[in-house]
Amino acid sequence: MNLSPLNERFVLHFGEMGSRWGVNRTVGQIYALLFISPKPLNADDIVEQLGMSRSNVSMGMKELQSWRLVKLVHLPGDRRDYFEAPKDVWDIFRTLAEEKRRREIAPTLTLLRDALLETPANEEERHAQARMREMHELIEMSNSWFDEIHRLSPETLEGLMKLGAKVQKVLGFADKLRGKDE
Amino acid sequence: MNLSPLNERFVLHFGEMGSRWGVNRTVGQIYALLFISPKPLNADDIVEQLGMSRSNVSMGMKELQSWRLVKLVHLPGDRRDYFEAPKDVWDIFRTLAEEKRRREIAPTLTLLRDALLETPANEEERHAQARMREMHELIEMSNSWFDEIHRLSPETLEGLMKLGAKVQKVLGFADKLRGKDE
DNA sequence: TTGTAATTTCAATAATTATTGAAAATTCTA
DNA sequence: TAGAATTTTCAATAATTATTGAAATTACAA
Numbered sequence: 299m300n301l302s303p304l305n306e307r308f309v310l311h312f313g314e315m316g317s318r319w320g321v322n323r324t325v326g327q328i329y330a331l332l333f334i335s336p337k338p339l340n341a342d343d344i345v346e347q348l349g350m351s352r353s354n355v356s357m358g359m360k361e362l363q364s365w366r367l368v369k370l371v372h373l374p375g376d377r378r379d380y381f382e383a384p385k386d387v388w389d390i391f392r393t394l395a396e397e398k399r400r401r402e403i404a405p406t407l408t409l410l411r412d413a414l415l416e417t418p419a420n421e422e423e424r425h426a427q428a429r430m431r432e433m434h435e436l437i438e439m440s441n442s443w444f445d446e447i448h449r450l451s452p453e454t455l456e457g458l459m460k461l462g463a464k465v466q467k468v469l470g471f472a473d474k475l476r477g478k479d480e
Numbered sequence: 481m482n483l484s485p486l487n488e489r490f491v492l493h494f495g496e497m498g499s500r501w502g503v504n505r506t507v508g509q510i511y512a513l514l515f516i517s518p519k520p521l522n523a524d525d526i527v528e529q530l531g532m533s534r535s536n537v538s539m540g541m542k543e544l545q546s547w548r549l550v551k552l553v554h555l556p557g558d559r560r561d562y563f564e565a566p567k568d569v570w571d572i573f574r575t576l577a578e579e580k581r582r583r584e585i586a587p588t589l590t591l592l593r594d595a596l597l598e599t600p601a602n603e604e605e606r607h608a609q610a611r612m613r614e615m616h617e618l619i620e621m622s623n624s625w626f627d628e629i630h631r632l633s634p635e636t637l638e639g640l641m642k643l644g645a646k647v648q649k650v651l652g653f654a655d656k657l658r659g660k661d662e
Numbered sequence: 663t664t665g666t667a668a669t670t671t672c673a674a675t676a677a678t679t680a681t682t683g684a685a686a687a688t689t690c691t692a
Numbered sequence: 693t694a695g696a697a698t699t700t701t702c703a704a705t706a707a708t709t710a711t712t713g714a715a716a717t718t719a720c721a722a
Contacts, residue, residue, distance in 0.1 A: 322709080322710060322711090323710085324710080324711080350711080350712090351711065351712050351713075352712090352713090353711080353712060353713075353714095354710080354711055354712070357710090357711090377719075377720065377721090
């Protein structure tokens with residue numbers, strides 16, 4: 299691996315964490331490399347810096363693009379594909395949340411919706427359906443909460459988060475609002 | 481599989497989703513079964529209902545306990561271990577968020593903290609460190625936001641979420657607060 | 663077009679992870 | 693404590709996923 303020590307450590311860490319995040323080691327490494335790179339890189343740059351096969355990089359880029367974590371760019375007078383990681387960390391955060399919802403939550407929501415439409419055949423199913431209803435409500439609610447958050451601009455969102463210790467106060471206000479409007 | 485059709489569908493779905501959620505199929509199935517079960521189950525109940533090996537169930541239970549998604553209970557006059565899934569979906573939600581943070585985020589936070597203490601050796605490292613600083617700030621901020629949320633009771637949290645479309649209004653208030661207090 | 667550069671696909675295989683039955687260990691009871 | 697019930701561990705193997713080099717495809721330039 300052709301990187302200065304600090305950067306290598308970062309890249310290797312992302313490789314190791316990859317499996318916990320649901321991507322393989324090479325995908326984690328490629329993303330880490332692009333994240334800290336000051337300029338877009340082409341596939342051969344990545345092959346050289348990380349010492350993996352060209353085909354592995356090709357597959358890794360496809361995966362990262364499917365997560366919308368990298369974007370394809372072109373340099374004038376160079377026909378090769380270059381890749382870069384979006385810069386704004388808040389935007390990355392939102393993109394990730396969206397993709398995770400789509401892949402990890404949406405299919406279950408669909409299943410729950412279908413299951414709740416059915417007429418339970420016996421007591422066993424009646425009870426199970428009641429539990430599914432609770433799960434369904436939680437997911438629906440988290441989703442609409444997330445939708446709201448998602449509409450905010452990065453700056454606003456950052457402001458809201460920085461609020462930190464004041465959530466309790468906001469909540470007090472929220473309670474009043476709720477009382478008034480519902 | 482020894483389950484009525486609706487319940488079987490739910491259990492199989494959780495098995496399939498398991499791989500996206502970072503657990504194996506059997507762990508997903510076991511959790512689903514416990515989630516909809518009206519009463520605690522012992523290992524042999526699970527073996528019988530899901531048709532997997534006894535040792536698989538034993539390992540699965542260990543995994544689920546490490547996630548704090550099931551708890552061990554005992555029935556009077558029966559020495560076997562029984563397991564049940566906690567009932568309150570909000571509580572499950574928080575537990576999961578906590579465990580995910582511990583496993584998927586905390587190690588990276590540690591790495592970033594360490595990396596930011598080092599003196600960059602060259603321009604390459606200086607730029608990388610600046611990017612790491614952005615990531616570090618985002619994570620720290622999300623963490624303290626989550627800590628705040630975490631202190632709320634399930635009822636309060638549910639109330640806050642139900643607020644839904646009113647987040648914008650809350651945010652307006654939050655902005656005022658921020659102006660006043662900082 | 664034709665040839666070349668660049669990228670993707672694919673089938674082989676390497677590596678990892680899941681599952682199992684049998685054996686070992688543990689826990690209780692008589 | 694001895695024996696039975698219960699749970700866990702472990703090593704074998706089944707299944708899945710990752711990685712690669714080579715071949716095929718695509719995109720461009722002369």
